[in-house]
Amino acid sequence: MLEDSNKFLTAVEIETSRGLLMAEASRKTAELAKSLSEFDQVDFVSLTDNPGGNPHIRPEVLGQDLLFRERDVVINMSCKDYNRNGIESRLWALGSQGFSNVLALSGDYPIGGSRGQAQPVFDIDSVGLLELMRQMNDGLPNQMWGSVGREDRLEKTNFFAGCAVSPFKKLEGELMTQYFKLALKVKTGARFAITQIGYDSRKAAELFQYVQSNNINVPLIGSVFILTAPAGRFFNRWGVPGVWVSDELRDIANKQAKSKDRGRAFFSELAAKQIAILRGIGYRGAYISGRPQLKRIQGILELANSFGENDWKDFAKDINFAQNDEFYYYEQGENPGLSSNVENKTYRASKSKSARAKARVTVPL
Amino acid sequence: MGFKVGKAICTQVDKSKKITGIAHMVEQTSKIPIFRCRDCGDCSLPDTAYLCPESQCVKNQRNGPCGGTKAGKCEILDQECIWIRAYDRLKPFSNETTMLERPVVFRDASLKHTSAWANRFLGRDHHAETNPADDSSGA
Numbered sequence: 491m492l493e494d495s496n497k498f499l500t501a502v503e504i505e506t507s508r509g510l511l512m513a514e515a516s517r518k519t520a521e522l523a524k525s526l527s528e529f530d531q532v533d534f535v536s537l538t539d540n541p542g543g544n545p546h547i548r549p550e551v552l553g554q555d556l557l558f559r560e561r562d563v564v565i566n567m568s569c570k571d572y573n574r575n576g577i578e579s580r581l582w583a584l585g586s587q588g589f590s591n592v593l594a595l596s597g598d599y600p601i602g603g604s605r606g607q608a609q610p611v612f613d614i615d616s617v618g619l620l621e622l623m624r625q626m627n628d629g630l631p632n633q634m635w636g637s638v639g640r641e642d643r644l645e646k647t648n649f650f651a652g653c654a655v656s657p658f659k660k661l662e663g664e665l666m667t668q669y670f671k672l673a674l675k676v677k678t679g680a681r682f683a684i685t686q687i688g689y690d691s692r693k694a695a696e697l698f699q700y701v702q703s704n705n706i707n708v709p710l711i712g713s714v715f716i717l718t719a720p721a722g723r724f725f726n727r728w729g730v731p732g733v734w735v736s737d738e739l740r741d742i743a744n745k746q747a748k749s750k751d752r753g754r755a756f757f758s759e760l761a762a763k764q765i766a767i768l769r770g771i772g773y774r775g776a777y778i779s780g781r782p783q784l785k786r787i788q789g790i791l792e793l794a795n796s797f798g799e800n801d802w803k804d805f806a807k808d809i810n811f812a813q814n815d816e817f818y819y820y821e822q823g824e825n826p827g828l829s830s831n832v833e834n835k836t837y838r839a840s841k842s843k844s845a846r847a848k849a850r851v852t853v854p855l
Numbered sequence: 856m857g858f859k860v861g862k863a864i865c866t867q868v869d870k871s872k873k874i875t876g877i878a879h880m881v882e883q884t885s886k887i888p889i890f891r892c893r894d895c896g897d898c899s900l901p902d903t904a905y906l907c908p909e910s911q912c913v914k915n916q917r918n919g920p921c922g923g924t925k926a927g928k929c930e931i932l933d934q935e936c937i938w939i940r941a942y943d944r945l946k947p948f949s950n951e952t953t954m955l956e957r958p959v960v961f962r963d964a965s966l967k968h969t970s971a972w973a974n975r976f977l978g979r980d981h982h983a984e985t986n987p988a989d990d991s992s993g994a
Contacts, residue, residue, distance in 0.1 A: 570914075574961070596914055596916065596921045596922075597914075598923065598930075599913055599914065599923070599930060599931050610913070610914070612913075612914045612915045612916075613962075613964075614961060615914065615915075615916050615917065615918050615919075615921070616918075616921075617918035617919065617959050618917075618918065618959055618960075618961055620959075621959040621961075654922060655922075656922040659924065660926045660927060661926070661927040661939060662942075663927070663938070663939035663940075663941075663942035663943050663946075663951075664920070664924055664926075664927050664936065664939050666942060666951070666952075667919055667920050667938045667939065667941075667942050667954075667955075668919075668920065668922070670919060670952070670954060670955040670956075671918070671919030671920065671955055673955070673956075674918060674919060674955045674956075674959075678959055686922055728925040728930075731921075731922070731923030731924075731925065731930035732921075732922040732923045732924060732925070732930065734925075734926075813926060840946075841946075841949075846946070846947050846948070846949060847947075849946065849947035850947040850948065853943075853944055853947050854940065854943050854944060855944075
């Protein structure tokens with residue numbers, strides 16, 4: 491779908507649950523998946539893989555029904571629970587079941603498990619997973635016992651691999667290594683990239699600018715998490731690794747939660763504005779998460795479509811909740827809520843010959 | 856030149872199990888206190904500005920940082936992410952922008968508890984794929 495049209499896509503993330511598919515929690519999730527499959531404004535559904543490092547039912551169990559309904563499904567696959575053989579085995583199963591869209595993730599460090607914390611695996615990482623899928627798409631050399639010879643290759647798969655990227659980072663080294671890793675992921679076979687959750691329009695715009703300027707040929711899909719006051723407080727204390735909500739946004743969320751509808755309208759509008767901003771910047775889609783029900787998604791999309799053509803520029807000025815002294819690769823744009831294409835002057839100065847020579851004296855160990 | 860000498864020495868050492876064991880012990884005596892080496896045998900120290908991803912990264916990330924950092928800190932350990940430290944070490948030498956411009960690294964578990972130096976010089980580790988005739992120094 492990403493490669494067939496220029497349409498701005500809408501994706502919804504469905505969080506799997508712990509327990510049997512026929513148990514109530516999973517049944518509710520399956521019902522949501524079914525309702526989404528009947529709503530034509532949702533272009534694809536993404537199913538999580540043991541989110542937050544917790545043991546949940548496998549995403550493909552929920553995804554099977556969506557496939558039968560001829561909907562596009564993205565299976566999230568993380569490297570925390572399987573070694574490379576386990577991952578390969580699961581990829582063969584996915585390919586055989588008809589799943590081709592796979593979001594490659596390193597995965598959150600496990601925090602739960604039956605009778606204690608699970609031992610994480612991390613035999614390979616997200617880039618290794620992308621490389622494995624690339625090799626499987628080319629026909630994986632069959633070098634195991636029973637192979638006929640050097641030229642013996644297994645059947646080719648048809649994976650359409652995606653990756654994650656997080657531009658919402660505070661430090662220069664933290665951000666730049668994310669950008670470098672994105673380039674490596676795309677070189678290794680990622681054909682779409684989904685951003686981490688964030689509420690900083692300038693950074694979202696910067697990532698788009700960086701990808702364009704550095705010929706990283708990958709469609710970007712921006713995350714839109716429908717905030718709530720408890721989620722805001724949770725993110726504010728880094729409850730989810732890599733996801734940050736500033737004190738200011740947390741306080742706004744808390745204040746809104748005291749209203750009659752507990753901030754529901756406000757948070758829906760915030761999500762709709764984020765969608766409008768992503769579309770305005772040039773992203774190829776929005777990835778909606780936060781366990782929304784169908785009616786809520788319909789409302790948000792309706793609102794997002796009701797905005798004027800240039801309203802997103804004003805929204806971008808308001809949705810800019812960065813970390814203190816956060817590093818930006820580009821200077822601020824004429825619109826303070828967006829990015830320019832001019833390299834950060836302080837950063838540029840730090841790369842001068844004299845600055846590097848000076849830094850060599852105090853190289854951190 | 857240095858690589859050729861290393862390769863010649865390791866080729867000789869590799870012929871004797873006893874000498875291989877002694878050489879491995881010497882290697883570990885230096886690498887454990889300096890790099891907190893875990894003796895994986897497929898050393899990524901040159902890829903990460905000499906910060907060990909086995910002992911200092913909970914997810915053993917060899918191809919760049921995960922997305923879980925919290926203002927530069929590891930999501931689990933109370934320390935700065937090794938990839939950010941690697942960036943800061945490489946920048947003064949203008950090597951930071953190319954730190955991930957290389958083939959994907961896969962750790963070979965069959966090399967665990969074997970000499971990373973010998974594996975490097977004799978082309979048994981992941982560096983062989985990166986630069987088969989590299990003459991840069993090993994770990």
